[in-house]
Amino acid sequence: MKNRYWFKLVMLLILSIIVLIGCSDAASEGEGSNTDAEDAEAQETAVKEGKDLTIAVAANFISLDPHDTNDTLSYSAEKTMLEGLVGFDKDMNVVPVLAKDYSVNDDATEFTFELEEGVTFHDGAPFNAEAVKVNLDRLTAPDSTLIRSSLFELIEETEVVDEFTVKVKLSEPFGAMINTFAHPAGMLISPQALEEYGDDVSQNPVGTGPYVFEEWQPGDHLTVTKNEDYWNATGNEVDSITFVPTPENGTRVAMLQTGEADFIYPVPTEQAESINGTEGIIVENAQSIVVYYLAMNNLKEPFNDVRVRQAINYAINKEAFIEVVNNGFASPLDSIIAPDTQFYSGQSPYEYDVEKAKELLVEAGYEDGFNTTVWGANSSTAMNAMEFIQQQLAQINIELEVVPMESGTLSDSIWSVENPEDAEMEMYYGGWSPSTGDADWGIRPLVGGEDAYPPNSYNTAYYNNDEVNSLIADGLATGDPSEREQAYADVQEVIWEEAPWAFLTVDDTIFGKKNYLEGIYLLPDGSLSVENLEIVQ
């Protein structure tokens, strides 16, 4: 009997400890969720010792060679060390960086850059027209296997006009070229380092930026230190920045809470509210240029009927979608490109209207609905999204089968298609980030006719419309911004009406920082900007 008594007592003790731990957690979360943005502003500034920052990010860095990089995260790190001729500001406008000024000829075939004088690379090599030429020649070399060469393939010749003037000639007009130069792929590496390391510059980046490469332990951390001789110094640079890849959301948030990290991104949307305003943490979100869409195979029945495509657009409640899938951290997509993409022009939304959707289906002859499948990634967000769409479409008798796939399998299924007619894809849920920030790269790869069909490009909607194709070509044929604007305004209107996709959302970028940090933010393309970074105590 006595043993039983002890046993119960011990069990009770253990149980109460578990409950208590649970409670303390819940209590602190409860507190957090009541705070709003004002409270976050009002809290006392957290204390920062020293000037060494730690930034926790969600994945590993892949390369530090901007010419051979295709992920935004690697670009974020590269941008602390390297700079381009031009760059993007907070709203994706092209601004001068290493070029003081630039000019474009009328038919968008010649770009002339006036360079900053007196700039040197971290290894002491001078920055001049010759250095620019070495970099562009590297990208455009015929035998180049660099991932980003294709962005620059239109460059016919780079000409050194004088020591600080460089002229780039294109083989055909390409109005969006200045955005390509502003793309992080256009960042410049020291010619001396290129010679010394060859393609191993991906492990030894040498640029002109505010921070100098210190060390990179793949999978563990990447450290950059202050460039004491930075040409454009604000005087507020920190001593060092260490990037720590932290894939687990909960751990990344915990690092910010304990102060082991000063800045984290992305913040998981489900935790954003609860940590904002606690322990000196501020969570900030802003609209990105990443659009999410549901592509419909326009070559296949029933999606070859515009009424069906419009019906699907009307049947999806975007506000509810954003609450369910993004916890509110997104906005409805109201054109094929996001507002911060150049030459965006908003369209009048497909308001959620089930009756109208049903009418359109009846007109198209599908009063009993139909069965179809949607493909997408197997991440929990993508699966949530597809399941939500499944519920929405059930309202208009469309029975949707959700087929989540692992990334390699998904890309194989979409791109190993020889003949467009044989494509098995019916619907595809995916996202697109036009990394050059220009309308062209947000439209042409996705709906730009036969040339863009998989496997060549990303026209997963198999959408081919002569009017759209010629407007896209018009947009590129000139360097005149107002002519380009007109072409893109027209093309967006047509695409919106034609609805090759169900237009879904523009996601927010979302980061968390300690409140002593100023001037550090995410650009709409999801990359990090630290140029104006400072610690304010």
Added chain:
Amino acid sequence: MLKYIIKRLIGVIPILFLVSIFIFLFVHLIPGDPARLVAGQDATIQDVENVRKELGLDQPIHIQYFSFISGIFQGDLGISLKTSRPVFDEIAIRFMPTFWLTFWSMVWAVIVGLLIGVISSTKRNKWQDYLGMFGAVSGISIPSFWMGLLLIQLFAVQLGWLPTGGLDSWKSYILPSITLGSGVAAVIARFSRSSMMDILKDDYIRTGRAKGLKENKVVWGHGLKNAMIPVVTMTGLQFGFLLGGSVVIETVFNWPGLGRLLIDSVAFRDYPVIQAEMLLFALQFILINLIVDLIYGFLNPQIRYD
């Protein structure tokens, strides 16, 4: 004995050779095109083809296997498709963190597991037994990612005693080892308990008690040594599994180890890295099996290797 070890070691080579064929085929059979994944989200078809050529993926599969296997014989594991760094370097910098994490997890798991198991078996159906088995069942049932996050919340965020993750100092080992070892400790506790219970019924235990040996000597000296064989088998297996790196633990604790490398490589279809890691795991398992066999001989002299 030495002859036996050498014989076993030579036997490793054909096994690894077979394993390499299987690994190579399976890795290439999974759907997904590394060239496209390397080239990235917005690559053109030309980029993809460039990458394919650069990586040698345009070669017929038997040629690719041949260059893989001849590389291994020259001590060259190839270049990572994803990072363009030598595969050997990628694995080398991650091996020791995983090894030491596994080692410390196993050390505490074996000690605590055995203690609980033996005490439970001698106090059968008393509160010590119930408590011990309650702990063991919890250890097996609690999902490790949840336990890890709970420990981080408590010891890193609330109390601030230990770091949330990464590998900076000895403190970094504490939370991940506890999380990683808890399941193993639980399994060892259950194994040693049942094994001890069988042994304690044996005649020689009764003889030991009858001739007046102290109970501690009977249990820990005579009983435990004989009860160890299934426990050693189990421990060896677990050690082998853990050496492969725990994806979950390494992700939660931000550990720079082999588990995260493997999951990254699989997602990226980084063939050379996957192949090299799988070969390494196979080799580790074979060696651990050998060590386990040798320990059997030490524990039970009836087992001979001649």
